[in-house]
Amino acid sequence: MKNNKKKIAVSVVAAILLVLLYLLIFAFSGQDGEESGSLSSMISEKCAELLNAISGKHWTQNVIDSMAAYFEHPIRKLAHFSEYACMGMLLYGVWRPWKERNRKLYLLIVLWVFVSAGADEFHQLFVPGRYGCFADVVLDTCGGAFGLLVCVCVEKIVRRRKQKRKDKEKEITL
Known part of the structure; x- marks a missing residue:
């Protein structure tokens, strides 16, 4: 029961931050060419x-x-990459507690980022002085994949440290 509450808390916090990130991205995309x-x-x-x-x-x-x-x-370009790196991390935070770490989860996150980036660039087509650019979609998707990779690496490091602690505790008790 305690573990489910933790999963829910992580997912909810990540989801709230993700919504705020989408609002920020939408606000930046909604700026006309001069303002941007x-x-x-x-x-x-x-x-x-x-x-x-x-x-x-x-x-x-x-x-x-x-x-x-x-x-x-x-x-x-660094701003684009960074925004979507955060998106990749937050999507991992939303879904990881409920799904196994595997290629399907990673593909789902990268695909979600790709669609989000495409929607953002499509939105810019309707903003005066702005244009949509497929290269930005690719850059944003790479940012999301990088954010995902950071999460996977951090999780792997944490898991290894926990395992080392457990192994040491077993050695001490023997």
Whole structure:
């Protein structure tokens, strides 16, 4: 009984966070081209300013602006990847307590991420100044698969540590 309550709690928390993530993704996708571009520019500029401060180089504003322009595209793509990596992790949290770890579970999660990414890009077709891009669907799906992989690896490490503890306890009792 206690184990089922834990499973339910993990799934519910993951599901709530997943819904919030979908709302965030939908809000970003709903921004028109100008709004989305200005947000990306602002984040890129902050990254360039941070790099300038860390390096101690005291760049001119022109150099900072050039660096920000250089960073903008990779930062946008990293944001896509990260959002969907979180989605892969949360989907694992929703379904893992109820399903065995196997290829079907992994395929289900990656497929879910792929469909979600496709729906997001389709949505952008109807937003002024935005467009849908299959390359972003692929990138998002890779992000989701990466998030899933992180969860699988962490679970494997935890399982091994528990087994080592059990083995040590058996040695001590013998």
